[in-house]
Amino acid sequence: MTDCRAFLIVMDSVGIGGAPDADQFFNGNRPDTGANTVGHIAQARPLHMPVLARLGLGAAVRLASGQDAPGLMSPPQGLWGGATQISRGKDTPSGHWEIAGVPVPWDWHYFPDTAPAFPPEVTARICDLAGTQGILANCHASGTQVIEDFGTDHIRTGWPICYTSVDSVLQIAAHEEHFGLDRLIALCQSLAPMLHAMRVGRVIARPFLGEAPGEFRRTGNRRDFAIAPPGRTILDIAQNGGRVTHAIGKIGDIFSHRGISHLHKGKSDADLADHLIRLGSEAEPGSLTFANFVEFDTNFGHRRDLPGYAAQLEWFDGIAGRFLDTLRPGDLAIFTADHGNDPSWHGTDHTRERVAVLGHGVGTRAIGLVGFSDIGASVLAHLGLPAPDHGRSFL
Numbered sequence: 001m002t003d004c005r006a007f008l009i010v011m012d013s014v015g016i017g018g019a020p021d022a023d024q025f026f027n028g029n030r031p032d033t034g035a036n037t038v039g040h041i042a043q044a045r046p047l048h049m050p051v052l053a054r055l056g057l058g059a060a061v062r063l064a065s066g067q068d069a070p071g072l073m074s075p076p077q078g079l080w081g082g083a084t085q086i087s088r089g090k091d092t093p094s095g096h097w098e099i100a101g102v103p104v105p106w107d108w109h110y111f112p113d114t115a116p117a118f119p120p121e122v123t124a125r126i127c128d129l130a131g132t133q134g135i136l137a138n139c140h141a142s143g144t145q146v147i148e149d150f151g152t153d154h155i156r157t158g159w160p161i162c163y164t165s166v167d168s169v170l171q172i173a174a175h176e177e178h179f180g181l182d183r184l185i186a187l188c189q190s191l192a193p194m195l196h197a198m199r200v201g202r203v204i205a206r207p208f209l210g211e212a213p214g215e216f217r218r219t220g221n222r223r224d225f226a227i228a229p230p231g232r233t234i235l236d237i238a239q240n241g242g243r244v245t246h247a248i249g250k251i252g253d254i255f256s257h258r259g260i261s262h263l264h265k266g267k268s269d270a271d272l273a274d275h276l277i278r279l280g281s282e283a284e285p286g287s288l289t290f291a292n293f294v295e296f297d298t299n300f301g302h303r304r305d306l307p308g309y310a311a312q313l314e315w316f317d318g319i320a321g322r323f324l325d326t327l328r329p330g331d332l333a334i335f336t337a338d339h340g341n342d343p344s345w346h347g348t349d350h351t352r353e354r355v356a357v358l359g360h361g362v363g364t365r366a367i368g369l370v371g372f373s374d375i376g377a378s379v380l381a382h383l384g385l386p387a388p389d390h391g392r393s394f395l
C-alpha cells in the first residue's frame with residue numbers, strides 16, 4: 001500500500017464562472033448566464049489570497065470564464081484547471097457526488113414557487129409526525145428571512161416552519177427550546193423516506209433560537225437527511241480498499257454516512273479548519289480526507305454578502321497555507337468547489353458555474369478543463385486504488 005495520502009477540500013459554492021449550460025439554470029426567472037462567484041468578488045474588491053493564487057486560482061478563473069480576477073493573477077505553481085459539471089442539479093449533493101465519481105442520473109424533484117409549495121400529502125405527513133394542526137410558510141424562502149417572518153407565529157402556535165428553494169430540498173425551521181431540538185431532528189428523520197421516494201434530495205432541520213424578530217438566529221445544530229448516492233463513491237472505494245477515510249464537516253450528511261471511517265464536525269468553519277490542520281499532521285498513511293467548508297455558501301453566498309464572502313475567502317487562504325505546511329512529500333491536496341453562489345447576483349440561490357481544481361503536491365501542471373468526476377478519479381489514482389465508475393485521472 002502506498003504511504004501517500006490524499007486530501008480533497010470542497011470550498012462550498014466557490015465557483016469560477018463559465019458554465020456552458022448556465023442559461024438553463026435560474027435565480028427567480030433570470031438565467032445564471034455570466035454568474036462568477038470568485039471573478040465578481042475580485043472585480044469588486046481585489047482579493048489577497050496568496051496561497052490559492054499561487055496554486056493557480058486566478059488562472060483558473062480566466063480559463064473557465066475569460067474574466068480576470070484582480071489580486072489572484074499570479075503565475076500558477078501548482079496543478080491548476082477548471083471543472084465542468086454534467087449533473088442536472090446546481091446543489092450540494094449533485095456537486096459532491098459527481099466529484100466523488102457518481103454523476104446524478106435522475107432529475108431531482110423541485111417544489112414549485114407557489115403558495116402553497118408543498119402538496120397536501122406532504123403537509124399532512126408533517127402535521128401527523130409533528131402532532132400539529134398545520135405548518136407555517138409552505139413557500140420558497142431564504143432561511144434567515146423565513147424565521148424573521150414566521151418565528152413569532154411559530155412560538156405562539158407550535159407549528160413547524162416549512163420552506164424550500166430552487167434546490168431539491170424541504171427545510172424545517174423550528175425553535176430549539178419552544179419546539180425542541182430533538183423533536184425537530186426526529187421529525188425530519190421520519191419525514192425523509194417519503195421525500196426521498198419523491199426524489200427530493202434532502203430534508204433539512206434548521207433549528208433556531210431567540211424570542212422576537214431581530215433576535216432570531218439559526219444555530220449550528222442543522223442536520224441534513226439526504227438520499228444515499230446511487231453508486232460507488234470514492235469514499236466507498238477507499239474504504240473497501242482497506243483505507244482509513246476522514247470526513248470533515250457536512251461530508252458525512254452529504255454521503256449519507258457511507259464509506260466514512262471517522263467524522264469530524266464542528267460548530268463553525270474555524271472548528272473544521274482545526275480538524276483539517278490536525279489531520280494534515282495526523283492522518284494515516286494511505287488515507288483519504290474529504291472536507292467541506294460550508295460558510296462561504298450559507299453565511300455569505302445565499303445572503304448576497306459580497307464583503308463577507310471576500311473576507312471568508314481571505315481567511316480560508318490563511319488556513320490553506322497552514323494546512324499545506326503540515327503535508328509530507330507524496331501527499332496530494334486538491335481544493336475545489338461544488339457549485340457557485342455569486343454574492344453579486346440577483347436572487348438568493350446557487351449559481352451554475354464551473355469550479356476551480358487546484359492541486360498541491362504534484363508540481364506545476366495545467367490540466368485545462370476537466371469534468372467533476374475526474375477529480376475523484378485522480379484522488380483514487382494517487383492513492384493507488386481502483387478507478388471509479390465515472391471520470392479519468394488527470395494526474
Ligand SMILES: O=P(O)(O)O[C@H]1O[C@H](CO)[C@@H](O)[C@H]1O
Nearest residue numbers: 141142143144165167169302
Ligand atoms: O436560505 P437557507 O435556509 O440558508 O437555504 C439554503 O440552504 C439550502 C440547503 O443548502 C439551499 O437549498 C438554500 O435554500
Ligand SMILES: [Mn+2]
Nearest residue numbers: 012013092338
Ligand atoms: Mn454546496
Ligand SMILES: [Mn+2]
Nearest residue numbers: 297298302350
Ligand atoms: Mn447552499
